[in-house]
Amino acid sequence: MTFIHDTLLVFRRQTRLLLREPAFIVIAMIQPLLFLVLFGPLLTKLPAGTFGGRTTSDAWRFFVPGLLIQLGLFGSTFVGFAIISDWRAGIIERFRVTPVSRLAILSGRVLRDVCTLVLQAILLVLVGVAFGLRAPVPAVLVSLGFIVLVAIGLASVSYSVALLLKSEDAFAPLINTVVVPLMLLSGIMLPLTLGPGWLQDVARVSPFRYIIDAMRSAYAGQYWNSLMIEGVCVAAGLAIVCLLLGSRAFLKENA
Amino acid sequence: MPIIEATGLARTYRSRKRVVHAVRGVDLTVDEGEIVGFLGPNGAGKTTTLRMLTTLLRPTAGRATVAGADLLGDPVGVRRRIGFVPQAIGQTMGGTDNQAKVIEELRDQAALYRLGKADGVRRADLLLGQLDLAGLGDRLVKTLSGGQRRRLEIALGLVHEPPIVFLDEPTTGLDPQSRSNLWDHIRRLRSDLGTTVFLTTHYLEEADALCDRVIIIDNGVTVASGTPDELKRHVSGDVVTLKVSGPAGQAAALLAAQPIVRDVAESEEGLRLTVEHGEEALPALLRVLDGAGMTISSISLSRPTLDDVFLTLTGRSLRDDSPSSAGRPSGPTDQPGQQDLAAAASRK
Numbered sequence: 001m002t003f004i005h006d007t008l009l010v011f012r013r014q015t016r017l018l019l020r021e022p023a024f025i026v027i028a029m030i031q032p033l034l035f036l037v038l039f040g041p042l043l044t045k046l047p048a049g050t051f052g053g054r055t056t057s058d059a060w061r062f063f064v065p066g067l068l069i070q071l072g073l074f075g076s077t078f079v080g081f082a083i084i085s086d087w088r089a090g091i092i093e094r095f096r097v098t099p100v101s102r103l104a105i106l107s108g109r110v111l112r113d114v115c116t117l118v119l120q121a122i123l124l125v126l127v128g129v130a131f132g133l134r135a136p137v138p139a140v141l142v143s144l145g146f147i148v149l150v151a152i153g154l155a156s157v158s159y160s161v162a163l164l165l166k167s168e169d170a171f172a173p174l175i176n177t178v179v180v181p182l183m184l185l186s187g188i189m190l191p192l193t194l195g196p197g198w199l200q201d202v203a204r205v206s207p208f209r210y211i212i213d214a215m216r217s218a219y220a221g222q223y224w225n226s227l228m229i230e231g232v233c234v235a236a237g238l239a240i241v242c243l244l245l246g247s248r249a250f251l252k253e254n255a
Numbered sequence: 256m257p258i259i260e261a262t263g264l265a266r267t268y269r270s271r272k273r274v275v276h277a278v279r280g281v282d283l284t285v286d287e288g289e290i291v292g293f294l295g296p297n298g299a300g301k302t303t304t305l306r307m308l309t310t311l312l313r314p315t316a317g318r319a320t321v322a323g324a325d326l327l328g329d330p331v332g333v334r335r336r337i338g339f340v341p342q343a344i345g346q347t348m349g350g351t352d353n354q355a356k357v358i359e360e361l362r363d364q365a366a367l368y369r370l371g372k373a374d375g376v377r378r379a380d381l382l383l384g385q386l387d388l389a390g391l392g393d394r395l396v397k398t399l400s401g402g403q404r405r406r407l408e409i410a411l412g413l414v415h416e417p418p419i420v421f422l423d424e425p426t427t428g429l430d431p432q433s434r435s436n437l438w439d440h441i442r443r444l445r446s447d448l449g450t451t452v453f454l455t456t457h458y459l460e461e462a463d464a465l466c467d468r469v470i471i472i473d474n475g476v477t478v479a480s481g482t483p484d485e486l487k488r489h490v491s492g493d494v495v496t497l498k499v500s501g502p503a504g505q506a507a508a509l510l511a512a513q514p515i516v517r518d519v520a521e522s523e524e525g526l527r528l529t530v531e532h533g534e535e536a537l538p539a540l541l542r543v544l545d546g547a548g549m550t551i552s553s554i555s556l557s558r559p560t561l562d563d564v565f566l567t568l569t570g571r572s573l574r575d576d577s578p579s580s581a582g583r584p585s586g587p588t589d590q591p592g593q594q595d596l597a598a599a600a601s602r603k
Contacts (some may be wrong), residue, residue: 005369009366013359013363016355016359017352017355020354021569041442086352087347088343088346089347089350089351090343090348090349090350091351091352093311093347094341095367096310097337098334098367098368099334099368099369112552199549
């Protein structure tokens with residue numbers, strides 16, 4: 001399977017380059033914990049019942065899945081920046097004139113981003129446990145599965161849009177305009193049920209709304225219900241559609 | 256057998272309102288073992304043509320065979336058999352990563368061409384030596400000098416021992432010493448490995464010193480092809496400048512009557528003759544003047560430069576890259592050589 005060989009080749013190269021930046025490793029470890037440590041404790045002081053339960057553990061079970069989605073959203077939509085500088089360095093073109101699969105230029109990078117994100121997510125959950133999160137192990141695994149699907153989809157789109165724009169100045173505002181509303185409409189920080197009806201209706205357009213509901217349901221010990229089915233369908237659909245769009249951009253004969 | 260054969264290669268960009276013909280119709284043939292220079296003013300379609308031949312851009316018309324593979328039908332086959340060294344200035348750079356080590360770049364490149372691990376290690380070590388990069392394997396790319404980095408980029412194009420390598424502006428941005436050093440490396444590619452080299456260049460002296468043959472492109476069409484000498488002869492002829500001891504007017508009339516003399520002009524330096532095949536014309540001219548009893552006090556032969564070829568064919572000079580066609584009389588009977596250059600310079 002030359003495609004797998006090529007993907008692993010790109011994956012190894014990208015991982016090696018990433019690990020060469022010590023600053024990156026520190027930032028990658030601290031960044032996901034900022035909200036958990038600096039914002040999480042506020043939630044546990046909110047009136048009991050806000051998160052559908054009574055204990056601080058309920059608050060953490062609400063908050064940690066939200067942070068995981070936030071990590072996925074931000075972690076994978078920003079990966080496109082790196083490919084713009086690679087393009088400018090002539091690296092994308094250098095790869096495109098070799099017999100290597102052009103799709104592997106994307107898939108190898110996405111694979112690296114997924115791995116990075118899973119490691120960050122595990123760290124986030126572990127620190128969450130230290131703060132008082134109590135969740136069943138299968139629920140944590142389910143949430144990691146969701147993160148993988150979200151990362152595959154968003155990273156693919158991020159790379160292809162960035163390669164299309166070829167300019168950080170255009171890419172940055174675009175990403176912010178898309179990601180911030182998506183994040184707010186997903187009910188990551190606070191339950192959307194606290195909001196007015198119109199806001200809850202608008203939130204239905206955010207796919208992350210469904211994914212986060214499914215994750216929270218799992219953290220509450222409910223693995224088999226309509227929320228979970230909706231969440232899985234939305235996450236898988238998102239990953240497939242985005243991956244197809246990304247592949248098209250990378251397989252295009254003129255880039 | 257030609258290693259590149261292209262017919263009517265064209266690339267058209269369509270935007271909402273207009274159609275841009277970046278390349279209108281490129282016909283070219285490159286034989287195995289040649290070093291061919293692809294010359295043209297900025298915007299003539301050099302890089303677009305190169306990108307089409309290397310499968311980075313799909314032609315909108317025409318066809319081509321590169322290294323035995325059909326460009327449109329088997330682009331992966333083309334990629335497997337060619338080496339490509341991108342331009343290192345402008346929008347995109349030469350393709351190396353600042354944070355990578357030199358040896359990693361070479362080994363990764365070998366893996367991209369699906370060489371086995373042992374082969375990759377062997378090729379990488381060999382190329383480090385061949386391109387004067389020995390001992391630099393563990394250095395980060397960002398610590399290399401401009402010349403070293405360029406040689407690494409060329410090494411990357413050679414990892415899989417391709418029968419043909421495309422070099423886009425190989426020496427642009429290098430100091431004169433690194434440039435002539437790189438020329439030696441490019442010559443050795445051909446003499447030691449028999450590699451065919453197809454390069455684009457801005458530098459006339461590069462085309463003159465390095466290339467067996469030059470192909471000139473202007474406005475998206477190939478307008479001339481030949482050895483640098485052929486092109487110069489064909490376009491402008493050679494210039495003979497001589498001084499006679501007798502009356503200049505009489506000598507001028509005598510020489511103008513000779514069939515080998517295309518044009519005679521009197522100037523302060525003496526008589527300026529435009530002739531075909533200067534070396535062969537000299538003895539004949541001497542005989543004619545001798546027969547008429549005139550003594551020559553000085554005589555010199557000068558060849559037109561590639562820039563004269565350029566001016567004549569494209570109406571533009573490669574040197575200043577500005578359109579200088581306005582107000583400039585052109586054509587094959589034009590005064591060739593030094594004067595033309597001086598005139599071009601004075602117009603600036």
